[in-house]
Amino acid sequence: SQKIEQNSEALNIQEGKTATLTCNYTNYSPAYLQWYRQDPGRGPVFLLLIRENEKEKRKERLKVTFDTTLKQSLFHITASQPADSATYLCALELASGTYKYIFGTGTRLKVLA
Amino acid sequence: EAGVAQSPRYKIIEKRQSVAFWCNPISGHATLYWYQQILGQGPKLLIQFQNNGVVDDSQLPKDRFSAERLKGVDSTLKIQPAKLEDSAVYLCASSLGGHLFFGPGTRLTVL
Numbered sequence: 335s336q337k338i339e340q341n342s343e344a345l346n347i348q349e350g351k352t353a354t355l356t357c358n359y360t361n362y363s364p365a366y367l368q369w370y371r372q373d374p375g376r377g378p379v380f381l382l383l384i385r386e387n388e389k390e391k392r393k394e395r396l397k398v399t400f401d402t403t404l405k406q407s408l409f410h411i412t413a414s415q416p417a418d419s420a421t422y423l424c425a426l427e428l429a430s431g432t433y434k435y436i437f438g439t440g441t442r443l444k445v446l447a
Numbered sequence: 448e449a450g451v452a453q454s455p456r457y458k459i460i461e462k463r464q465s466v467a468f469w470c471n472p473i474s475g476h477a478t479l480y481w482y483q484q485i486l487g488q489g490p491k492l493l494i495q496f497q498n499n500g501v502v503d504d505s506q507l508p509k510d511r512f513s514a515e516r517l518k519g520v521d522s523t524l525k526i527q528p529a530k531l532e533d534s535a536v537y538l539c540a541s542s543l544g545g546h547l548f549f550g551p552g553t554r555l556t557v558l
Contacts, residue, residue, distance in 0.1 A: 377549030379536050433478050437489035
């Protein structure tokens with residue numbers, strides 16, 4: 335069956351450390367993988383997109399890797415801050431041009447001061 | 448640029464009642480989505496529109512849920528009759544292609 339899995343347990347890290355979140359998928363061949371941030375009571379907000387032929391993408395303190403062989407994406411936040419505390423969702427676009435996005439379960443990140 | 452608007456923000460109803468949610472996407476965005484997000488889970492796609500046509504409604508429980516997008520702009524999602532398991536946040540999103548812009552969601556509680 336098709337699945338997108340993220341760490342179901344909350345991730346607690348100390349301020350200043352690097353947070354690493356995992357997104358694993360099975361039985362999908364996504365064209366793109368995206369990461370979103372969701373704060374309580376709000377809709378998700380887009381952070382980064384990586385294409386199937388890209389290995390790594392960076393934006394400020396954020397870095398995303400995409401390994402289509404392992405069927406896994408890693409999302410890193412360097413020099414984490416308490417303001418980074420939120421739920422992070424990965425999403426797959428199933429095929430280029432369909433604009434159909436399937437979301438993972440999300441991982442709650444808490445950065446401790 | 449105005450974001451995706453949704454109303455109401457909160458709704459509490461009894462089971463077997465009906466409810467409707469409204470969404471106004473970002474101007475010019477051809478693709479509109481309704482997602483259901485149950486507490487502790489990721490958003491689940493219910494229906495995807497391209498302009499005013501349905502692209503995908505494979506996950507929409509059509510015996511009780513309906514959605515329309517008139518004139519390719521605003522959209523409404525209706526549940527009739529509601530069940531307890533419909534308690535969730537209903538998120539509307541729009542896109543030009545590339546990534547999604549979400550509204551704040553409507554939190555539905557079915558008692």
